Amino acid sequence: MRSRMSLVDLGSRPYFEMVQMIKPIKVLMAKPGLDGHDRGIKVVSRGLTESGFEVIYAGLWNTPEMIVETAIQEDVDVIGLSILSGAHDVLIPAITGALEGRGLLENVVVLVGGTIPLEDFDLLKRSGVDGIFIPGTTISEIAVMIKRLVKDKIGIELK
């Protein structure tokens, strides 16, 4: 996201858009905290790969700092966070907060999937989360949503 955004900042947007057209959307998939439920994140990671996305799978046991670091190093468009531990109200704002602290929250789409009560949607959205997926969401719904959000938030229509 750094290099891409710096191109936008430089005002070379038409060229940038051209480059983007041939690059797949890059998604970092990670589980924050100690939660071991990794069925969902693996199924979604596989599904997105099969749907043409480029998936970086960070897997289990990620601290908020580790997730932000990996997102920067891998230069991703989207961060997908899967959490079924009930700790989303603490860990997700810690991640979005760290992204904001480094000036990156505006340049990356942040998505959360898992057992999130409806009552917590506002809290997560206010912290900077762009989309929340509850159990029962299909891979195709997720894929469509990612493309739309990447277009709306980053302003670029990717492959």
Add this chain to the structure above:
Amino acid sequence: MIGEEAGKKLIKKAMEERERAKKGLERRDDFETLSWVPVKRIYTPEDVRELNYDKDVGRPGEYPYTRGIYPNMFRGRIWTIRMFSGLGGPEDTNRRWKELMAHGETGLSTAFDFPTINGIDSDDPLALGEVGRCGVSVCTFEDMESLFSGIRPDEITVNFTINTPAEYILASYFALAKKRGIPISKVGGTTQNDSLKDFYSQKHYRFSPEAHLYLNTDLIRYCTKNAPLWNTISISGYHIREAGSTALQELAWTIADGVEFVRYLTERWKMDVDSFAPRLSFFWNAHDNFFEEVAKFRAARKIWAEIMRDWFGAKNPRSLMCRFHVQTGGCTLTYQYPETNIARVAIQGMAAVLGGCQSLHTDSYDEAICTPTDKAADIATLTQRILAYEIGATDTVDPLGGSYYVEWLTREMTEGAMREIEKIEKMGGATKAILDGYFWREIAKSASEYQGKIEKNEIIKVGVNDIKPESMEYSFEPLRIPLDLEEKRRKWLKEYRENRDGNKIDTILDTLRKTAEEMHDNKFDEPQPMFEHMYEAVNVKATMGEVMDALQDVFGRFREPPIF
């Protein structure tokens, strides 16, 4: 809830089906179980012709135990109603347990929070946001005392769903019994203590599979000698299924893990199979396909009896018995119309009962949304009383035995699982199969296949791909664990650490490291006792996190490859 237009479409579909059925056509081209076993329109004596009743089925309480491990089963006593439960601090869980016992629960089962399951203390930075969230936080002997305040270890059996720090937790429980004047020979209960499945399902391992296999079997060694009523391990298929396996894989892989434990105990610890095998137990999932689940439970008993007798030469009938706990399938619960989960849970519980379980947990209807509320947990507990006493399901043993379909499916499951178990044996056993990535690859494949079938409407989940609600709603207040608990625990632990003899802690942690080093150096070939040192660690007030970190200094941290 689905709107008028969608409702009209459904009626149209039902009319079409009616027209097709009139012509002798069926609702779909293929019918299959959740292990993708094709199901025929009808089963007849022809399908079970090769089955020998005495040899393959037999009477309950007799080899190969297909129909049940006891001659009278639930006519004698019903299964133990054992609700997996834990939340907040030890005091909060103690209160919830007492509430459940007031609703007819007859055995306890401890849900620990994620830090505890991973062997991490509440004040570790890695525990951020997770203390007391999906289970109870326990990291000292004093926590264990609060958890069991007013509950006597010799009057109720308790299950500890704990694997990585299983030895520390059990040593604390035994220390508690001793302090209250109860000899550990009189203490009954279960430690899950099966780390093999963690590598490809529950995912709370810390060290290598070899290191965990050593620690798990060391606990079995200690209890075999000192705690004859303790079920030393609960060899678990539950999590394997939750992680996305099929019923057949759950059955086969769990037994393959069991074979690995028995082999380590007989070959490395040089123990007589009949000395420890009677205290091995199992833990299965009860998923959506009712008949397949019943067949799976029946097949499990038959396979385990045959393997223990023929592969390991066990002679004690109790060594041959697959005794098991069942939990209804958490992953089958829907976020949509959560109250419909009450029906799912009842039917899955019924499969466990007709499959002859020894204990049962029934899920709460709100579990796809939050940690169970009091009311939801109470309803789940009462559901078991209905299964036990209202509906006549417990009046005769194995009432589905003799059904052409169930007997045929039991044989399909038995033969399919045996082929898979032999395949894993050829790879060199479960530990090798883990390290080779076999389980990771296969489980990812099965989970994706299941999801694909959901998206193509080949598997139906009401609320998910059938009668999908227009908008989400539910009529209860999700349970909240107060966020200040973490801070309270941090303060409490700080004080705890200040009020003990630091030299004694250093000495015992050194001893633990030294034993671990010996094991590491001999490649786990000549196991040395560890449990006794754990006991000493509890006595001098070392915390769980300190003990596990000391072991990690030697064993290192295991990480799995990114296979999805």
